Amino acid sequence: MISLPLLLASLLASAPAGPPVNLALGKPYRLRPRPNYSHCTDPGDAAQLTDGVLSKGYFWTRKETVGWVRANPVLITLDLGRVETIGGLSFRTAFGTAGVLPPEAIFVFAGSDGKSWRCLGDLAVSSNAGGKTPLDHPYQVHTYKSMKIRGRGRYVLVAVVPRGAFVFCDEIEVYRGRKSAHAGAEGPLVKNVKAWIHRRKVTRAYENRLQADLKRILSAAEEADAETQQEIRSRAARLERRVPGDAAGLPKNFRSLVPSTALHARILALHAPVLRARGIEKLTAWHTNRYAPLDYLALPPKGPAPRLEVFLMRGEYRAEVLNLTNPGDKPREARLSIRGLPGGPAPAWIQASQVLFIDTASRNPVADPLPLAHRGPRGWTVTVPAGLTRQVWFTFHPERVP
Structure with missing residues (x-):
């Protein structure tokens, strides 16, 4: 015989869980900076992120959407009205065409006074854990959602870091968590979120x-x-x-x-x-067009030693490049000198610069900085890192050369 209390407890335990309670529904929020994407910005932006209404149609042309262009980061601070236990969060957006990319990060913070914060995690990472990361293409409406974003606070700060120029959103939901299951962030307090x-x-x-x-x-x-x-x-x-x-x-x-x-x-x-x-046993010199994209992990082509030719008149500027690839396990210093031209091994009218690679926000390193190579009485010295290709950029400017 099963007692009534035990029967009720068994039925409750086996009942399917209902939808999570959205603590943010109808709650006020503050936007920094102000939305500025002309096709969807309107006075309703002050309430549309928590009104429960989703955009229909082309996402960033609908007035239900809130949008920013050239804003990084976008800070959305929600006021839940009182300290709550947070058990998850969702952020609905769209991307995949017209240069709109998935966000780089969606950091979520919680705090009790709106001034000091603890980071609860990156929704973009937590939402994709164990699943497929959304692709850059094609166009898609996507909801980042995770029940692993947990903590406590009255204020929730959603900081969106765009990967590109645009940020769009039509709804943010903050889900109530169970106090017994609360496992909030234990990191240090953050005063300056932007920093x-x-x-x-x-x-x-x-x-x-x-x-x-x-x-x-x-x-x-x-x-x-x-x-x-x-x-x-x-x-x-x-x-x-x-x-x-x-x-x-x-x-x-x-x-x-x-x-x-x-x-x-x-x-x-x-x-x-x-x-x-691959057969590259020693420091190897080779040539490409000076404006051609260069890969620091490039494989030098096989062939004879490169020959540089520059045609110019007095007073003109011209440039040419030489690539050096180091197959050694340690950095290599290379000395470059000129023979057969007026001015000695390192003529004053020729300038040599090392072409450095620098990473970019798009994660595509580019060959751009041109610090001068060290000039000595016997030529220029450049450093070629182990396993890499270093380009040397020569600038020619003869003025009083015989």
Whole structure:
């Protein structure tokens, strides 16, 4: 015989859970900066993110949508009215065409006074955990949702970091959590959210760059012999484990050059045995068009030593380039000198610059900075990192040359 209380408890335990309670429904919020995308901005933006009404049709042309262009980050601060236990959050947006990309991050913070915050997580990461990351294309309406965003607070700050120029949203929901299951963020208090986000963007970009370079080198190593592959994989695994800790210790004046740190240089040096396996045994000089895109993990073409030709009159400026690839396991200094022209090994009317690579917000490193190469009495000296290609840019400007 089963008692009535036990029967009721059993029935309640087996009953399907209802939809989560949306604590944000109808609640006020503050937007920084103000929405400014002309096709959807209207006075209703002050209430549309928590009104429960979803956009229908082309997302960023509907008045139910709130939109920003060239705003980074977008800060949305919701007031739940009282301190609540938070058990999840969702953010509905769209992307996939017209240059609109998925957000880089959707950081969620909670606090009791609207001034000090604790980060509850990145909704863009938490929502995609265990599933497929949304693609950049085609056009799609997508809801980032996670029940792993947990904490307590009256105020919820949603900080959207765009990957591109646009941010769009038509609804944000904050779900009530169970007090017994509360597992809020235990990180330090954040006073300056923008500064915190900037720091996180830098460390994440650094981690992404190192992971991307590791992936490319491991892929290139597949064409090497089995022993070389095993050596590279073993070293790569050890270096990869150091990436998170190295990212956390980046200095405030960090610059995203390639390589940017000692760890990054060691990762890129894994490309050296790949080059040797491809037959590049010594420092190799080769040539490309000076305006052609250059890859720092490029494989030099086979052929004779390059010949540089420059045609110009007195007073004109012209430029030409030389690429140097280092298959060694350590950085290599190369001395470059001129023979047969007026002015000696390093004529004053010729300037040599090292072409450096720098990472970008789009995660595509570009060859752009041109610091001057060291000039000495016997020529110029340039440093070629292990496993990489370094380009040297020569600028010619003869004025009083016989």
